[in-house]
Amino acid sequence: MNTPTSFAARARRHPSxxxxxxxxxxxxxAAALSLLWSxxxxxxxxxxxxxxxxxxxxxxxxxxxxxxxxxxxxxxSQNSIVVGIIAVGIGLIAGVLLGCLASARRGWVEELVMRxxxxxxAFPALLSAIMLGAIYGPxxxxxxxxxxxxxxPVFARITRGAANAVWAREYVLAARAAGKGPWRITLDxxxxxxxxxxxxxxxxxxxTAILAEAALSYLGLGTQPPQPSWGxxxxxxxxxxxxxxxxxxxxxxxxxLSVLGLNLMGDGLRDLMDPKLARKR
Numbered sequence: 001m002n003t004p005t006s007f008a009a010r011a012r013r014h015p016s017x018x019x020x021x022x023x024x025x026x027x028x029x030a031a032a033l034s035l036l037w038s039x040x041x042x043x044x045x046x047x048x049x050x051x052x053x054x055x056x057x058x059x060x061x062x063x064x065x066x067x068x069x070x071x072x073x074x075x076x077s078q079n080s081i082v083v084g085i086i087a088v089g090i091g092l093i094a095g096v097l098l099g100c101l102a103s104a105r106r107g108w109v110e111e112l113v114m115r116x117x118x119x120x121x122a123f124p125a126l127l128s129a130i131m132l133g134a135i136y137g138p139x140x141x142x143x144x145x146x147x148x149x150x151x152x153p154v155f156a157r158i159t160r161g162a163a164n165a166v167w168a169r170e171y172v173l174a175a176r177a178a179g180k181g182p183w184r185i186t187l188d189x190x191x192x193x194x195x196x197x198x199x200x201x202x203x204x205x206x207x208t209a210i211l212a213e214a215a216l217s218y219l220g221l222g223t224q225p226p227q228p229s230w231g232x233x234x235x236x237x238x239x240x241x242x243x244x245x246x247x248x249x250x251x252x253x254x255x256x257l258s259v260l261g262l263n264l265m266g267d268g269l270r271d272l273m274d275p276k277l278a279r280k281r
Contacts, residue, residue, distance in 0.1 A: 017268025023261025034074035043226035091151020099159025104182040117153035143222040196273035207262035
């Protein structure tokens with residue numbers, strides 16, 4: 001008979017989770033380090049030293065304006081963290097509220113919420129950012145709002161589906177028979193039982209938000225100069241693609257590793273929080 005093991009012990013034996021958590025920790029560490037220190041001010045222009053290769057003075061070299069690449073990567077990680085936290089937070093809070101409302105009330109309320117979610121899916125983050133940018137101007141806030149709006153129907157659908165399954169369980173039927181109202185049942189029984197699903201989705205949505213922010217910045221709709229951004233670094237590197245290809249490699253690798261780490265950690269969390277898989281490990 002298999003004896004139950006702790007979450008931490010199972011997590012250490014899960015290679016995808018370990019690798020994903022390590023890469024995600026490096027992203028957080030880079031953002032935290034950049035708040036206290038960076039080799040150079042990221043926006044400092046040094047034309048005489050432009051397009052220099054890696055050296056003791058500039059670990060990853062300099063760009064076409066002589067700015068230090070390592071400093072830009074470190075400070076640029078702050079944008080990824082900020083966009084991920086706020087945009088996912090917007091989607092999580094609003095989406096969970098709408099999903100719980102649809103599941104608790106059912107009928108025309110559920111139909112209205114789901115049709116509104118379908119309508120919102122017709123406006124992906126990029127299109128929303130273009131519309132908001134045309135009205136309010138491009139910028140980091142515009143990108144965050146656009147990504148956050150796109151996340152709302154994602155969380156609403158997942159919350160509604162998971163909550164409907166919980167509402168059909170015997171202990172919920174017993175709570176209803178005992179006189180508990182829909183919102184009391186939602187708080188006491190539904191949300192605690194779907195929390196693991198929401199945590200996994202938040203992790204995966206965090207990776208999507210980082211990728212979306214990079215795409216918006218690449219197109220000039222996200223973070224604006226002089227604030228460093230991995231996406232804008234890719235945009236600026238395309239004119240030097242043949243003479244200095246490393247300018248595109250560095251931010252591209254940073255984006256890829258961040259997204260890969262969060263996706264692997266999300267997949268690992270899904271496995272670790274699945275009771276059936278947990279008993280096998």
